[in-house]
Amino acid sequence: MSTRLSFDDGPGPSTPELLNVLRAASCQATFFVLGHNLAQAMDVATQAIREGHVLGNHTYSHARSGTLSDAALSDEIERTDALLREAYRLADVPVPASIPLRLPYGLEPQDVRSDVLARLKRSHTGWTAILDDWCRPPPSPHALAQSMRQHIADGTSRGQDVLFCLHDSSRFAEARPATVEAVRLLLSDPGWQTGPLAIRRCTGQ
Ligand SMILES: [Zn+2]
Structure with a gap:
């Protein structure tokens, strides 16, 4: 588990503040970055890689399914991969054999974007719970942390692994203070750190 x-x-x-919170809890995560945001924050990406996090591809512009041609989507993924490889080079850390990928809004049944992933031989990383921390306004940090605790408890009772999808920004490069605080609350909960489900064990892959 x-x-x-x-x-x-x-x-x-x-x-940057989220990285501080994760570092304080010795927790590594995966960041599915937008190429457009990454191009303007290579220093933050490089720091995340050096601190043991894994960076994944979330396309360049966060276009909805069906709004890009196959060629344009493929180009967005490859452009973002190139930036990710550059961030790993700057961090002096080997690029993962396969860069994780998560499409904007997730992969839906009969998603037209599946053909592009198949052609690029890329698998898709989903989630077991997506938080509504992207809403305006978002739920309170306490409410977000509480839904995470509940999902972890549900996963534990079913013997299932848990993978949360949260949001550290947006395609408009917004700040997400509620997300950062919710993660801080969850990771500082002594019950989770010392209990059978050690959240400190959360890993990047
Ligand atoms: Zn997204």
Whole structure:
């Protein structure tokens, strides 16, 4: 059983503080970044990689399914991969054999984007719970942390691994203070750190 955290849509203004929170709890996560945001925050991405986090591809512009041609989607994925490889080079850390990928809004049944993934031989990383921390306004940090605790408890009772999808920014490069605080609350809960489900074990992959 493992509990893992992933963050989509960054890097953004809240990402450095989120890295502080994760570092304080010795927790590694996966960041599915937007190429558009990454191009303007290579320093933050490089720091995240050096601190043991895994960076994944969330396309360049966060276009909805059906709004890009196959060639344009493929180009967005490859452009973002190139930036990710550059961030790993700057961090002096080997690029993962396969860069994780999560499409904007997730992969839906009969998603037209599946053909592009198949052609690029890329698998898709989903989630077991997506938080509504992307809403305006978002739920309170306490409410977010409480839904995470509940999902972890549900996963534990079913013997299932948990993978959260949270958001550390947006395609408009918004700040996400509620997300950062919710993660801080969850990771500082002594029950989770010392209990059978050690959230400290959350891993990047
Ligand atoms: Zn997204």
